Amino acid sequence: MIPQFDSYGFYVWAVYAIACVSLGALWLVTWIQYKAAKNGDKYESQT
């Protein structure tokens, strides 16, 4: 059963929101840097 937004539910949702935002941001930032590095590598090997 999904936790209600009551006294305990508030803490549960806060934890899941923090985890999703922080890990999602970590993955997204790394993926953007990874793609940029790969594209840069490809471009420089072509020129």
Next chain:
Amino acid sequence: MLTHFARLDRFHRLSAVLLPLFTLLAVLCVGYGLYVSLWASPADYQQGDAVRIMYIHVPSAWLGLGIYTSTAIAAFVALVWRHRLAEIYMDAAIPVGAIFTALCLVTGAIWGQPIWGTWWVWDARLTSVLVLFVQYIGYMVLRRAFDDEQQALRIGAVLLLIGVLNIPIIKFSVDWWNTLHQPASISRLGKPTLDITMLKPLLWMAGGFMAMAGTVIIMRMHIAMARAKKQARMMRHLWQHTAQTEAAQQQDGIS
């Protein structure tokens, strides 16, 4: 086996397979893990819904400890055999471990407030995990504090090896000292004290977090290699340009 995959070209080939595999595993495990954590698993008879915090808190703690241990092993390999891949791994994994340790500390504090009635106590488990987080930050600061790359790397590796002493302290702190933090529910030697309905979401989330950490670390290793390659190319161009200029100046001097 390890030396076979430790070559950079083999790492590139292996990571081309592992990266999509880990990404898929992370999406599947975290997706299903969230479903069982928030919907399918029951609330605890004492803690109520607050027990669901465990499915984020415990995997984060495992990752924080596990990544530090793996970087200490890499530090040993880097110091003894001066292996480039081990050096790259150290730098790539440390910020990831720091984020998981920070997540463990923050979610632990949020769990502590409704259950213990306090965000923080200076008990052995909480303090030793905070020390681990400081060790992660310390390594990152130290690596940037030296101009000499090799010196920074060696000192960083020594710091990681000394800091690994904190890992058993964290693990056994709940047994050695009287702490507010509960003892381990899952151990390698005994049967878990957790019910299967709670163990299942915990393991799914742990698997998802591990796959995600693997994905991010592999991507960070690729980024570091691409940067090193670019820097080497720039240095080669600079060296060629300097050599050409000097040769032209010498020609002018002769004529």
